[in-house]
Amino acid sequence: MTHHLVLRVVAKLLIPFILLFALYVQFHGDFGPGGGFQAGVIFASAFVLYALIYGVDKTLQVVPEDVLRVGIGLGVLIYGMTGIVPLFLGAPYLDYSPMGHEAPHGQEHGIFSVEFGVGVTVSSVMAMIFLQFAGRGGKDDEDET
């Protein structure tokens, strides 16, 4: 496990920038290309890189499976709840207009929150799927075949 020194160092250097770029894509999606889906995938790819270099067990110490499991549901919950807020303010479901002091601001807040929900779910699901595949393969090799 002491080999791949170059890969380890490069990965350690790259991962913070990947995470930062994912956040940029997430929160800058209003102005440039990007948004929740893309940001979620990029965010998850940082964890995939970590898992590829350091192994699945180490990755599960960084992001426990329970965190991912909660994240998967939480994102959709954020989205759905954002839709419910306007209901209490006298507007149809998912019409964000009353969420700010004037309609465009409300729309902006709504879009922001919805995209955040999408990002949380997508990144959790992507990381989860990869960890499931990778974890299973490794374990099977070790104690069965």
Add this chain to the structure above:
Amino acid sequence: MAGTIYMIVRLHGLFAVVMLGGIYSLMAASMFVVLDAVDVAFTEAAVGAGISTVLMLGALALVKSEEKVASRQVLLPLLTALIAGAALIYGTLDMPHYGDPNAPIHLHVAPVYLADSEVKTMVPNVVTSVLASYRGYDTLGETTVILTAGVGVMLILGGNRRRRRKTGKGGE
């Protein structure tokens, strides 16, 4: 791109096929950039060329990396594909030319979105405002699809690991 597809069909080593799939996605992404669909290109590059290639490799670790050579007859599938392809191409003959300003898709709701989006939502990227506000229900549905996919994978692949950990064979 056609060359990549031909190689994918011909090759039997699945590792090379996965790599070619990634290359194909990357080329599709550059094609979307040429067509000015930057958001789609972004998604294609991140999901198609990035994550799904890695997931395919993860799946390859679980199965054999050589394709089984099927000895079925190939004439009927070929004929079906040719007829379906010909029908699709015949269908495109009636479609408006690419970039035609009078195409129906550019005359229905698109002008309203383009004109109003920035005023009404304060979001300069029209793709984002259409996706999250005008078409909020659709995106909620898409997010739920991803949730369902994640739950499905967890149910199919996750149970095994749990059981093994319980019997004290956690790996290390």
